[in-house]
Amino acid sequence: MDPEKKESAEVSVDDILQLLGPFGRFNVFNYFFILLPVFMAGMYSSVYNFESMDLEYRCAVPECDDDTLALNFTIPHKEDGTPHKCLRYAPYSNSTYNESYCSELDFDTSSQIECDAYVYLEEHSIVKEFNLACVDWKRSLVGTVHNAGFFISIPLTGLLSDKFGRRLALVFASVASGVFGLIRALAANYNMFVVFEFLEPAFGGGVYTACFVLALELVGPKGRVFASLLFNTMFILGGVTVTLLAYWLKNWRYLLFVIYTPSVFVFTYLWMLSESFRWYFSKGKYEEGLKVLRRSERFNNVTVPKDYYNQVEKQAMRQRDARKSESMESNQSAFKQLLTSQMIWKRLFICSFLWTASTLVYYGLSINAIELSGNSYLNYIVVIVIEAPANVCKLIFLDRFGRKRVISTAFFLAGLILINYGFIPAGNWSIFFYLGGKFFITLAYNSLYVFAAEVFPTNYRTTLLAICSTIGRIGSTVAPLTPLLARYYVYLPTTLFGIMAAISAFLVLTLPETNNLKLPDSLKEAQDQDRKKKKEDKKEETPVDRNVESKTSL
Structure with missing residues (x-):
């Protein structure tokens, strides 16, 4: 076959993205709008810590x-x-009090x-306004209720994203956050406050997932890790910003009004933000998907051969027809095939556990930092800022050493540090270990977003990610309650965090490596990842290894 024809026959969407560049003007324009809700999500994920902050x-x-x-x-x-x-x-019951004098003889x-x-x-949190002094379970319940809302929002946003598009899901989640957050700022009592503390994330908590999937599908393999770094950075900035605003305003109602008002205006994205061409292709809307790619070509001032678009359209149609024929042959829908796939169930279970462990340790360390001695606001900022170097390391290491090796090592080191935290005397070394645990769990958790997105097929990627993230919210729901464990043993929370991280380190190794591979667009392509993993495992056993093994057996 003619090499040129062979090369032409193998053109894919990722080839077009390579010509367009990972971060041309088109992606910069769209990322500007996508990252704003991520920044606000960073504020919303931390604000409950300051709403229900304990007072003097x-x-x-x-x-x-x-x-x-x-x-x-x-x-x-x-x-x-x-x-x-x-x-x-x-x-004393028989004491007589003098209005001008109070004696110690009057008290037992x-x-x-x-x-x-x-x-x-102090009066800057709901503890004063709703008289929650010495009722710690009600304060902890605020964080638990907030994170429980994600059990609804993440699958809801995932279904909206896969059925109606990434853009609509993003807008719905953002506007819902803004509306329910503003109503919460007007809460007249504790019960009303808790109800809307739940409803805000229940309808708007999936904004990060919707934004992440849309951003990931706009770039090729080389741009995924950097896109993830941008997301993590904006999320960190959101957490730092809400901490500084809480310290400055010293009023939880004003704080909510300031941070939730911008989300209401995200509805304008329906006319400004581009939809994912991959989603269009997965729904058979090839012309709409090609329009997005052509718009990117014009924005970036890049010329893409016209036959590339024809080949990509034909390839997308063949993949869709193949999925339909497979479904008809087996008398099953694509979704039913997904449900009967052992590979998908295995990945769902592992990713869900990893997500649960990550959220428990990640949020648990952040929440417990407020309980540490010293300035609570400063403690929280330091624990958040330590995430920045972790994200830089993710950018450097994920492509160089592969997803599995980096994530497993990060989980293992986080577990090792946190299990041994209780044996470190209080002081600088103790703080260093605590921050070290947060550093490595951040590296693992944020890398997991990239890794999990790469092991699921396009047509149900958001839904499957949403399921993992939803189950994973068990960890973040339990995390606000972990400071109560310190009443029984001061280092019990960090010991629990360490054990969960250590178990996760070994589970990561059972997933396929996805470094520099194209996103799987179908169930078959996702299954091929496992086949490639088995082949690579066999190749790792070199002739020298076999020779050594035969000698040892003798």
């Missing part, structure tokens, strides 16, 4: 007209010398009782 308060002592000089004999003190938040000394310092009322020394 103490028991009210009405018998002494809350005289601060009387605290020494009316309220027990902790080891660090601060007044206890939730206990006070019981007054051997008997402690729970407070009836509180004096709040």
Whole structure:
């Protein structure tokens, strides 16, 4: 066969993307709009930490007209010398109080009782407004309810994305976040607040997944890791920004109004943002998909041979016809084939566990950082900022060493560090280990987004990713409750995090390597990844290895 014809016959979408360039003006234009909701999602994922942030308060002592000089004999003190938040000394029942004088003889310092009322020394969270002093489970419930909303939003957004397009799913999730977030800012009581704390992520929590899939499908293999880095960076900036705003505004209602208002205007994306051509192809809308590619060609001022588009269209049609014929032959729909595929179930189980472990450790370390000594806002920023170098390492290592090796190593090191964290004396080394655990879990978690997207076929990629992410939200739902474990053993949370990360390190090795491979567009192509993995495993056993093995057997 003529080499030119052979080369021409093998043209794919990724070949066109290579000519267009991974980040030409077309992608820069679209990424600008895509990354804004990601930035806002970074704020929304952290804001509940500051809405329900614990405050400085103490028991009210009405018998002494809350005289601060009387605290020494009316309220027990902790080891660090601060007044206890939730206990006070019981007054003698036969005491007669003088309005101008409060005596220690009026209180039984051997008997402690729970407070009836509180004096709040701060007022920037719902703890003051809804009187949640010493009711820690209600504070923790805010984060749990928030993350529980993702069980609805992620599959909902995934179904919308696969059925109606990535763009519509992105717009729906963003606008829903803005509307429910603004209503929450007007909450009149704790119950109303918690309901809308759930509804906001329940309808808008899938915005990150929708944005990520759209961005990933606009670039070729070489641009995927860098696209992921951009997403992670914007997410980090969102977390840092909401922390600084919370510190500056010192009012949870004002904070919600400021961060949720921009999301309402994302509805304009319906006219400004381009849809994924891969989604168009998967739905048989070839002309619409080719229009997107041609628009990219004009934006980037690049010339793509016309026959490339014809070949890509024919290739997409052949793939679609092949899927239909396979379905007819087996009397099954494509979705039923997906459900009966052992390979898909295996990948779903593994990716779901990895996601659960990642979210538990990732969010758990962030939330517990607020409980550490020192400035809570500064602690949170430091724990978030440590993600930046982790993302840079992801950019460098994923393409160079492969997905599996990097993710498995990151999980293993995170587990090793966090399991040993309890044996490190308090001080600089303890902080270093804590940040090290956050660094490696961030590297693993953010790399997992790229890896998981590459092992699922295009026509159900968003749905399958959504299932993994939904199940994975078990981890982030439990994470806000982990500070309560420290009451039983101070290092119990980090020990749990370490065990989950260590198990994940070994599970990663059971998935196929996807580095520099084209995204699988069908179930068959996804299955081919496993076949290539088996072939590569056999090739790794070189003649020298076999010779050594035969000698050892002798």
